[in-house]
Amino acid sequence: MKPVRIIMLALWMLLASVGAESAHGQCEPQWLPGPALPGVNGLVYCMTSWDPDGPGPRSRVLVVGGNFSIAGGQHANNIAMFDPETGHWSRVGNVGPSFQSASVTSLAVSPNGELLCGGYFFQMEGRPCNGIARWTGSEWLPFGDGLSDGAVNALVFLPNGDLIAGGSFKNSNGVQVPNLARWDGNSWTSIGYCNGTVRAIAVMPSGSLIVGGEFTHAGGVLVNRVAQWDGAAWSSLGSGLPNGFGVGMTGTVRTLTVLQSGELLAGGGFTRAGYANVRGIASWNGTSWQAVGLVGSAPSSADVWAIQALPHGAVAIAGNIKSASNPNLGVIAVWDGVKWAESTDLSPPHYSVTTSIAVLTDGRLVFGMSTGATAQGFDLDGVFAWDGDVWTKLGSGLSASPECVTAAGVGAYVGGSFSHVDGLPVNGIAYWNGVRWSACGEGVSGSTDGYAPSVQAIAVSPTSHDVVVAGRFLRAGVVSAPRIARWDGLQWSAVGNDPNAVVSAVGFLPDGSLVAAGNLATNDGGDAAAVAWLDGSVWRQLGTNLTGSIASLEVSASGRVFIAGDIYVEGIRTNMACWNGVTWKSIALGFGSTVRNISAIAENLFAAGNFANGVASWTGTDWQSLGFGTVFSARIGIAAASTQECFVAANFSLSLSNGLAKNIARWKSGSWTAMGEGLSHRTDSLQVPDLAWFGGQLYAVGNFQLADDQVSGRFARWTSNPRPNLATVDGPGGVIATATLHVSAYCETGLSSVYLQWQRETQSGSGVFENILDGPSGVSPGGGAVSGASGQLPSPTDGTPAALTITNIQHSDAGMYRVTFWNACGEATSVPVEVKVKAHIADINADGQVDDADFLLFSTQYDLMLCSDPLMPDSCSADFNHDGFVDDADFTIFIPAYNAMLFY
Numbered sequence: 001m002k003p004v005r006i007i008m009l010a011l012w013m014l015l016a017s018v019g020a021e022s023a024h025g026q027c028e029p030q031w032l033p034g035p036a037l038p039g040v041n042g043l044v045y046c047m048t049s050w051d052p053d054g055p056g057p058r059s060r061v062l063v064v065g066g067n068f069s070i071a072g073g074q075h076a077n078n079i080a081m082f083d084p085e086t087g088h089w090s091r092v093g094n095v096g097p098s099f100q101s102a103s104v105t106s107l108a109v110s111p112n113g114e115l116l117c118g119g120y121f122f123q124m125e126g127r128p129c130n131g132i133a134r135w136t137g138s139e140w141l142p143f144g145d146g147l148s149d150g151a152v153n154a155l156v157f158l159p160n161g162d163l164i165a166g167g168s169f170k171n172s173n174g175v176q177v178p179n180l181a182r183w184d185g186n187s188w189t190s191i192g193y194c195n196g197t198v199r200a201i202a203v204m205p206s207g208s209l210i211v212g213g214e215f216t217h218a219g220g221v222l223v224n225r226v227a228q229w230d231g232a233a234w235s236s237l238g239s240g241l242p243n244g245f246g247v248g249m250t251g252t253v254r255t256l257t258v259l260q261s262g263e264l265l266a267g268g269g270f271t272r273a274g275y276a277n278v279r280g281i282a283s284w285n286g287t288s289w290q291a292v293g294l295v296g297s298a299p300s301s302a303d304v305w306a307i308q309a310l311p312h313g314a315v316a317i318a319g320n321i322k323s324a325s326n327p328n329l330g331v332i333a334v335w336d337g338v339k340w341a342e343s344t345d346l347s348p349p350h351y352s353v354t355t356s357i358a359v360l361t362d363g364r365l366v367f368g369m370s371t372g373a374t375a376q377g378f379d380l381d382g383v384f385a386w387d388g389d390v391w392t393k394l395g396s397g398l399s400a401s402p403e404c405v406t407a408a409g410v411g412a413y414v415g416g417s418f419s420h421v422d423g424l425p426v427n428g429i430a431y432w433n434g435v436r437w438s439a440c441g442e443g444v445s446g447s448t449d450g451y452a453p454s455v456q457a458i459a460v461s462p463t464s465h466d467v468v469v470a471g472r473f474l475r476a477g478v479v480s481a482p483r484i485a486r487w488d489g490l491q492w493s494a495v496g497n498d499p500n501a502v503v504s505a506v507g508f509l510p511d512g513s514l515v516a517a518g519n520l521a522t523n524d525g526g527d528a529a530a531v532a533w534l535d536g537s538v539w540r541q542l543g544t545n546l547t548g549s550i551a552s553l554e555v556s557a558s559g560r561v562f563i564a565g566d567i568y569v570e571g572i573r574t575n576m577a578c579w580n581g582v583t584w585k586s587i588a589l590g591f592g593s594t595v596r597n598i599s600a601i602a603e604n605l606f607a608a609g610n611f612a613n614g615v616a617s618w619t620g621t622d623w624q625s626l627g628f629g630t631v632f633s634a635r636i637g638i639a640a641a642s643t644q645e646c647f648v649a650a651n652f653s654l655s656l657s658n659g660l661a662k663n664i665a666r667w668k669s670g671s672w673t674a675m676g677e678g679l680s681h682r683t684d685s686l687q688v689p690d691l692a693w694f695g696g697q698l699y700a701v702g703n704f705q706l707a708d709d710q711v712s713g714r715f716a717r718w719t720s721n722p723r724p725n726l727a728t729v730d731g732p733g734g735v736i737a738t739a740t741l742h743v744s745a746y747c748e749t750g751l752s753s754v755y756l757q758w759q760r761e762t763q764s765g766s767g768v769f770e771n772i773l774d775g776p777s778g779v780s781p782g783g784g785a786v787s788g789a790s791g792q793l794p795s796p797t798d799g800t801p802a803a804l805t806i807t808n809i810q811h812s813d814a815g816m817y818r819v820t821f822w823n824a825c826g827e828a829t830s831v832p833v834e835v836k837v838k839a840h841i842a843d844i845n846a847d848g849q850v851d852d853a854d855f856l857l858f859s860t861q862y863d864l865m866l867c868s869d870p871l872m873p874d875s876c877s878a879d880f881n882h883d884g885f886v887d888d889a890d891f892t893i894f895i896p897a898y899n900a901m902l903f904y
Helices: 004-015 852-864 888-900
Strands: 030-032 043-050 061-067 079-083 088-091 103-109 115-120 132-135 140-142 152-157 163-167 180-183 188-190 198-203 209-213 226-229 234-236 253-258 264-268 281-284 289-291 301-309 315-322 333-335 340-342 354-359 365-369 383-386 402-408 411-416 429-432 437-439 454-460 467-472 484-487 492-494 502-508 514-521 528-535 538-541 546-555 561-569 572-579 584-586 595-601 604-609 615-618 623-625 637-642 645-656 659-668 671-674 690-694 697-701 715-719 727-729 734-736 741-747 755-761 769-771 785-787 790-792 802-807 815-823 826-829 833-838
Touching: 043 115, 043 365, 061 115, 061 354, 061 365, 103 163, 115 152, 115 163, 163 198, 163 209, 198 264, 209 253, 209 264, 264 315, 281 301, 315 365, 402 454, 402 697, 411 467, 411 697, 467 502, 467 514, 502 546, 502 561, 514 538, 514 546, 514 561, 528 546, 528 561, 546 595, 561 584, 561 595, 561 604, 572 595, 595 637, 604 637, 604 645, 615 645, 637 697, 645 671, 645 690, 727 815, 741 755, 741 815, 741 833, 755 802, 802 815, 852 888
Parallel strands: 043 103, 043 354, 103 152, 152 198, 198 253, 253 301, 301 354, 315 354, 402 690, 454 502, 637 690, 734 833
Antiparallel strands: 030 715, 043 061, 061 079, 061 103, 079 088, 103 115, 115 132, 132 140, 152 163, 163 180, 180 188, 198 209, 209 226, 226 234, 253 264, 264 281, 264 301, 281 289, 301 315, 315 333, 333 340, 354 365, 365 383, 402 411, 411 429, 411 454, 429 437, 454 467, 467 484, 484 492, 502 514, 514 528, 528 538, 546 561, 561 572, 572 584, 595 604, 604 615, 615 623, 637 645, 645 659, 659 671, 690 697, 697 715, 727 741, 741 802, 755 769, 755 790, 755 815, 785 802, 815 826, 815 833
């Protein structure tokens, strides 16, 4: 893959070739769909592996149930399906809005392969359905009158096909079936009374039923949270003393699993099973309860929610499980039959409760989790996969919420504590080019405070286009770079000579000089500065009349530096200041107020905070209130589009002239307006810490999940005119005559009704292009057969390429190719790329023979060797074996062709 630097330069060159509005008119501003969520946006209570087509060609999928409203890129209320082969989430049926306040707490697969779900709900697909339903493959159907007044927590089939349901329900259409019921194919009946909630059910090889939960009695028998039903009577597991000691468990039984050996395992929140001291898991051998392994080697304390049998007698347990070596550390634990093993302290369970376990077709363990915290580069989006070493998420999108965004070229750099995006390891910093995400090398690593390493500020040089990042990290790539680093498109380097630098914000002056705010040692170890500029590798204090703590920094087009925070100018406390090239000047905004964030445009400045009306603009001489109508006591995203237009985003809801502004609003020409349905989150804890504006697009980052009711996981884009702005073509390089050519072009995602047309230059150097046609000789008379010359992209565009294919390509088909994308709002045309038709792979210059001219081209590339070298010419065309090097292996391919010489 080409380095990010090369991609960026190509994209900036593309801006000059983007088509004008031409005959297309301006369209209304709108939100473009953002990334999916790599999981679900809530709690997962249950999971199961299911084969949707039985013996058919599809492989098994993962079904999850819980309390959520989004799965991947789909609106999916409380039940969803993940396909490991495609990596995509999908809904299971059409669950209506009334289901959003409900939850799915149990899943099962019937003997005939149907999927069942149980939980707390009253309807499915708009029809009454109490607590339990079955999926036919196209719709959800109820089981009779269902189970009411509570939740269905457990489902299991008996050998005769009858279904047993356990939970906290009370009746079925008036028939009393408290907490435990049996479906015989026609109706629900009670099989005995448990005086508390049922959490788990298992069937023993003998056919007897084991039930666990929060009850103390079953059928009037003292059982203490676990009981056995033999089809006629209830009995306890464990013979105890008359006072109940030695019977059952001391706490809730949450899960039951029968191993292939016939051994029963019980998990829950208990410390004693029968007479045995245990830690949340116990084994029943038919006569007594026993601890699993030595208690001293087991997790130090545990509330086990799920048990999963693994090959060779091993089992994994999930729940609120604490490490045997560190009682403050949450882990996943695996018993291999001899000893316990635990996941590392960098794993997501450190911060959450794992509620369920399943196994994917590739052998990875999948855990359902609670949400709300960030764990080592992951937000807890309901589901995680673990291969015994590495944790990953299921599906595409950002693995954790970003904290900052900076527009650059036709896309934006995004920083935060995320470790992956779309499954790609990026480690805190990634670039979005309008179509896809790319990494900046290995990203950042090394924690400064025990939390995940994080990029909290980004700036792009206006001269070199280098990227400087600052935040909580110790390394960038393989380089030691505490808290601040530079990415030049190929490699990372340290910035400055202060190993203890604390950097809160960064920016570039128009001449490319870097400025940073925080606490930086200056003048070769001199006094620490609140704002400094980089002189080579040495920080120099920017002005001598400034001290304090700075939260935000912006640089104007003329080089003015604006800062906000708790600062002192000439010893006088203020919240805003400006560097005019000579000295710092206070531009205080509101007495005793806090400025949360600022954004500069031209010589104007916009600020937001907890002062009167929340948002104000600085014109160079004074402040003007923008009359937002609320104040901001927490961090707020703000971005200026012009001196008369800005955007603010935070946790607010405000009635404006055109509707309700949900967490984001636009100020233009003196008035505030709502932006569609705005940004939203499943809870009230929405945060939008940063916004960036460039080229008619607004980029927003935070923990939101929807933009204008479209799934936009943590990253959203709003465009002033939803037209194609980006058209890129993958360089096709050379192709051998009579072979098949595949060329792909890309338009940015989220646009509606986009059409395309491929063209070829009529004569070399003429600059005149004509349309390519599908069919034989679609490019040239006697040329190859063309497909994909024109058509329409998916609507909205989703990154699917516009693929041009020429089979049996001929030398007459060679030339310069380009593509144009358009919709009703405008168009964009790509930079032309050259298609070379060669006589042989070693015919580098495509002149029909392998001769001295090709030898010179080969030698140049052979001397450079690395295809990633920025000086490598002609797209590394001499890398014949495509291993990333032009080396001796390629030489052995070249020499026989060179000796043969002529090919036409």
